[in-house]
Amino acid sequence: MPIRLHDSLTRSLKELKPAQADGVFRFYNCGPTVYAPAHIGNFRTFVVNDVIRRLLDLEFGPGKVKHVRNLTDVDDKTIKRARDEGRPLAEVTKQWTDKFHADCDALNCLRPHVEPTATGHIREQVDMIDVLMKKGNAYRAADGSVYFKVSSFDGYGRLSRVKERELRPEAVSALSGKSQAVDADEKEDATDFALWKAHKPDDGANSWDSPWGAGRPGWHIECSAMSKKHLGETIDLHTGGVDLLFPHHENEIAQSECCNGREFSHHWYHSEHLLVDGKKMSKSLGNLYTLDELIAKGFTAQTVRYALLMGHPRKQLNFTLESLHAAESALNTLRNLRKSFKTPTPAASIDRTAFDPVLAALKDDLNIPAALGSLFTIVNRNDAGTDLAAFDRVMDTLGFKLELPEAKIEIPQDIKDLAEKRWAAKQAKDWTGADALRKELHDRRWVMFDAKDGYKLEPLKR
RNA sequence: GGUGCGGUAGCCAAGUGGUAAGGCCGAGCUCUGCAAAAGCUCUAUUCGGCGGUUCGAUUCCGCCCCGCACCUCCA
The missing domain is CATH 1.10.10 (Arc Repressor Mutant, subunit A)
Incomplete structure (x- = not known):
């Protein structure tokens, strides 16, 4: 049974399969900006993507999947953080990269095969911008910044339906307002976006040479350049959170397709946001959780992982402390259940298909809640058989580590x-x-x- | 204003043109000094509202109400 997954571009269910002759499935997942600890909303996306990765490994074989996830280690936020703390950018981004890795490990997310950084791919980005300049898809503004000319790409807006959207009156005025003025004045059109940002005093030492003068790459070009370098000009699947759909992914398509002259990604998948107590997480609402904060409340990372997977990935999921308790209990049930399975003897005739409905639900547009439901249904009906390997295969695909002893707690x-x-x-x-x-x-x-x-x-x- | 996604039991959450998976909570039982754990059992005549199509709709269509998100920082 093939994996079918919703494609954001065609808004339809499409089968996942490697397009290229080598049979390698090329998977690009937009990674974090490393300037602070990621919050659990970020991790919902990474955990969902981890299930995709595991499902791909299961379907095509671990050697036939190439998973790339970038690290954005130069942008306004990282630079601001470094400036505020009076530390070198690389030191700050290393700190938060390490933290991100530690959190991902705790959540049992598989490492991508390649984790490229923006600062490690300046040349690749400059090369792409250079092609775009030569092809007439980009222009250099008076201050030395380079912008992508949106009107030069007919396909612009296909992913996000941006042409069908009407700008809210406030949004229009915001474009000519203070915060956007610096860029907007230099741009030929308000919808054009930066490929290369000319050096400004605030950037400090974070500047690279380019044919257009000193500066740093724009945000969008990094994913285009890094996916091209590590996966080639056309990839099989590109994923991220819904908020990246526009403008980030729209802009990636524009850059890559204009530069390479071919389709950028066969398939786009976006996971919905995590809500906390019914609202989007934000600092001002005070409902932003990090993994550490939840662990400090006595929950394990596995529990958090389970809670993040309780809803359909393409639906907003409301996260509450109560949902964490539910996750904890469910996981505990699974943990006890695991003890009832036996390691089969090699010769034994065992039913490895017992949990196939669970995997089928996952392959059907990544319906994780249905998969979980199916899992418990099978168990409740006593249809599970006794094969530990079959059970563990399902747990592995969902990324639940049941056999792990909980962290030792110091008792006073x-x-x-x-x-x-x-x-x-x-x-x-x-x-x-x-x-x-x-x-x-x-x-x-x-x-x-x-x-x-x-x-x-x-x-x-x- | 535009775009998109939702509204299913106390909470979370699948799903289907033919009569509602599952998890959590709760209740009862078994076990047990107590408590907990564990195991077993039970828990929506009903799917936001009103119409329509249909033999039959929670599922399709229309209208309405409500919620959330996005509309160039954002997983």
């Missing part, structure tokens, strides 16, 4: 002492004393779980 000595006291009281059948100590532990946010021959301490979850 005084808590340990209280627990010992209670255990002794219990052994002495001093129920009143034991209950009082249990309550005391609870007040200090620890829970004691009794077993036949011992006990376990866990911090109280909030």
Whole structure:
């Protein structure tokens, strides 16, 4: 059964398959800007893309998928951060790249095969801009910036239907307003966008030479240049969050197709935003979570991963602390369930198809909630068989690591002492004393779980 | 104003022209000094509202109401 996935360009379900003769599936996923910790909204997209990657590996074989995800390590935000902190840009972006990697690892996201950086591909970007200049798709403004001439590309707006949109009156005035004035004055048309940004004092040392003078690449050109270098002129699948649909991906198409003279990507996929408490995350609403903050609340990264996968990727998902609790319980059920499966003997005739409906749901437009539903349905009906390998294959595809022991938590000595006291009281059948100590532990946010021959301490979850 | 996506049980969330998956919570039971864990069982005569098409609509069509997002920083 082939993988079918919604294509944002044609707005239809299309089969995923490698177009080129070598049979390698070329997958480009827009990565983060490394200037701060990514929030869980960012991670919804990366976790969804991780499931795509795993599904592709399953379908075509791990060696037949090439996954590229970029790091934007030079732009207004990264430069501002470095300037504010008085540190070199490379140092700041390294710090946040490392953090991003650590978070991705915790969430059990597979590393892409190539993770190119914008600063590592200045020449490739300059080369592309050069071609666009020569072909008449770009022009140099008086200040040395280079802009893409949107009117030179007939296909512009096909992805985002930008021509069908009408600019809101406020948006029109904003274009001639203060924040846009610097660029807008230099541009021939308000819709043109920067390929190369002439050096400004605020950029500091972050400047590279180019045929058009010192400066730095615009944001959009990096993905065009890096996907071309690592995947070739035409790729099989390009993904990102919905907000990238316009202008980022629209602009990528314009640059790449004008430069290369051929289709840029066969397939486009955009995952919807994560909402927190019903609203888009934003600093002003104070509803922006990072992985660390959720872990500090006592949840594991696996729980966060599960919660991020509870909704259909193309629908907005409302994230709440309550949904995290639901995820935690569901994951726990899965964890217990796993213990009931057995490692099959090689010769045993086992049913490897038991979980096929789960995989089928994933292959049907990445319907993760349906896949999860199907998984539990199979289990509840006792149709799961006993094959651990079949079960694990499904868990692997979803990226759930059930066998991993949870991180060791430090238990303070005084808590340990209280627990010992209670255990002794219990052994002495001093129920009143034991209950009082249990309550005391609870007040200090620890829970004691009794077993036949011992006990376990866990911090109280909030 | 334009564009797009939604409104399904207390919460989250699939789905289909033929009578509602699943998860969480909750309840009951088993087990158990208590608690927890674990296991079992139960939990929408109903799918935003009003019309229409149809033998039959939550599913198709029309209108209306409500929510969210996007409209050149943004996963």
